[in-house]
Amino acid sequence: MIRVLIADDEDMIRTALAALLRLEDDLEVVAECRDGESAVAEAQRLTPDVCLLDLEMPGLDGVDTAAKILRSVPSRCVIVTRHARPGVLRRALGAGVDGFLPKSRPADDVAAVIREVAAGRRYVDPEIAADALSDERSPLTDRELDVLRAGARGETVAEIASALHLSAGTVRNHVSSVLGKLGLASRQQATIHARERGWI
Amino acid sequence: MIRVLIADDEDMIRTALAALLRLEDDLEVVAECRDGESAVAEAQRLTPDVCLLDLEMPGLDGVDTAAKILRSVPSRCVIVTRHARPGVLRRALGAGVDGFLPKSRPADDVAAVIREVAAGRRYVDPEIAADALSDERSPLTDRELDVLRAGARGETVAEIASALHLSAGTVRNHVSSVLGKLGLASRQQATIHARERGWI
DNA sequence: GTCGACCCGTGACGAATGTCACGGCGGGTG
């Protein structure tokens, strides 16, 4: 019997997954948590075999939670996330996570991955792994990303410039360079583009 | 037997809900869709009793999808959403939706709400309903909101104008009116402001 | 050393954007 802890702040998805896992004969859901702190506490109290952790949680996120759990109890951790990017995958593997599953995968796969991880194997979503290997890194420089971040809420060029202690012309040049690289036409399109890819 | 269509772009939550609903004796999941367009097509082909629509979907969002379905077939629609705000509730009810359920509710409630709606009753999450009654309505007119929606992804004024079959000057006037009402300085700030409040 | 990146700045140009004043249309309400 594999003892499983589930942590997700969204009640609907957490209870749905828990209900589905309870239908499996070899799985036992021993805890349901709605944030990272309580997941750590419950994991230390119950030492589950596998912890299924959502990445997007208030307070401690999934990776931080996994790191704390892995430092204190001999459990294994699986990260589940809606926006799976190579960057977070690297962060998760660095924290010692054994499973990485995006929410773009059907719910049936969850039980299979839990069994894999409980058996001592690792599981990483092949699509994300391929992305991470091909290393689709941002083509933008650090400073260009700074400018996008500083202007992410619709600030004017002058405000970005003063926030970054630059001249307005320099900011415009950075923006122009970004738009050229991305093939876009305006700053807000660039910030949307960058946000969708996890660059900012 | 209540025939149900499910639409959600996130495979994990959609398949999980479908699997749970299939366990109910009186429910039959007749279609699973991953976007609004295919949901409309399937609804027209199958005329399900209840359509369970996620709000956040690429292309047509849940409310737009519900509006299209309700105009063409005698189905009933339930909107499910992670970010439930009074603004979207109003928009949903305006489109003729019969159920409104945030994802902060456990998965068990989904079947119950589907039965309510199939029986001809309406269901609105009481917490959101209370918020909607107490909170202020958007000071913007319908057309102004249309303009913000059409420009939400950084489109240029000319693109907004042609999308809405307006002249560029009219679009600029609407934008100017919006900025005056909200005390802001640029369109992107206005779209961020409106999105945070669920107006678009 | 040279070369290429990234970074910062200037100046000038055209295009896009927001502001204002104005008029016309329709639908409500007092």
Next chain:
DNA sequence: CACCCGCCGTGACATTCGTCACGGGTCGAC
């Protein structure tokens, strides 16, 4: 009826934004 409001449009205006060309600086790689 007059009146207000939302809606659509025009024209003119100042500001902002993005583009381009240019120069100077640092730093690491070859």
